[in-house]
Amino acid sequence: GEDVEQSLFLSVREGDSSVINCTYTDSSSTYLYWYKQEPGAGLQLLTYIFSNMDMKQDQRLTVLLNKKDKHLSLRIADTQTGDSAIYFCAEILNYGGATNKLIFGTGTLLAVQP
Amino acid sequence: DADVTQTPRNRITKTGKRIMLECSQTKGHDRMYWYRQDPGLGLQLIYYSFDVKDINKGEISDGYSVSRQAQAKFSLSLESAIPNQTALYFCATSDGTGEAFFGQGTRLTVV
Numbered sequence: 001g002e003d004v005e006q007s008l009f010l011s012v013r014e015g016d017s018s019v020i021n022c023t024y025t026d027s028s029s030t031y032l033y034w035y036k037q038e039p040g041a042g043l044q045l046l047t048y049i050f051s052n053m054d055m056k057q058d059q060r061l062t063v064l065l066n067k068k069d070k071h072l073s074l075r076i077a078d079t080q081t082g083d084s085a086i087y088f089c090a091e092i093l094n095y096g097g098a099t100n101k102l103i104f105g106t107g108t109l110l111a112v113q114p
Numbered sequence: 115d116a117d118v119t120q121t122p123r124n125r126i127t128k129t130g131k132r133i134m135l136e137c138s139q140t141k142g143h144d145r146m147y148w149y150r151q152d153p154g155l156g157l158q159l160i161y162y163s164f165d166v167k168d169i170n171k172g173e174i175s176d177g178y179s180v181s182r183q184a185q186a187k188f189s190l191s192l193e194s195a196i197p198n199q200t201a202l203y204f205c206a207t208s209d210g211t212g213e214a215f216f217g218q219g220t221r222l223t224v225v
Contacts, residue, residue: 042216102214106156
């Protein structure tokens with residue numbers, strides 16, 4: 001299967017940490033991604049993790065991958081109002097193979113309250 | 115100039131009309147994609163292309179067709195538009211590493 005699922009909405013206060021979760025079903029995924037979509041714009045790559053990693057940290061962002069449970073999370077430390085956006089989890093299927101596709105989750109709307 | 119350009123940005127059309135959405139990219143990538151975005155459904159893959167001669171259906175290709183006129187151009191057509199095709203459409207391109215570059219989107223309304 002190729003389903004990627006996320007919760008639809010998350011509300012946090014400015015300065016708190018945000019955790020956005022994602023579950024995927026295809027164990028052949030070799031890369032997993034987080035994209036950010038700001039209002040009125042297309043998606044932009046935020047960060048990614050290789051499937052042989054458990055964690056990746058990039059400034060305020062921490063990505064955790066649990067391959068056994070097919071669970072990916074994005075933690076944003078010290079969340080700011082500028083982080084308000086829709087966040088998409090994505091997986092690439094059969095990287096380098098003939099069926100190389102980028103599949104996106106349903107998106108999580110993060111609302112940051114001042 | 116944007117890496118991925120979509121035209122038009124907004125379009126209102128009537129049921130039954132044929133409409134084409136255009137996409138061009140300056141990244142030099144082989145892979146191009148068309149997605150539609152609906153609230154609560156995320157991005158759904160319509161069609162994707164790995165090069166000019168390779169076109170593949172995505173999850174929701176019914177009612178749509180595509181043409182890869184050149185490496186840099188990938189257009190999406192609705193042969194006979196219907197109201198449930200009202201959505202935000204995105205074109206994207208990638209080099210296969212998974213980092214995709216998206217256009218600004220085309221907001222299509224079918225009345």
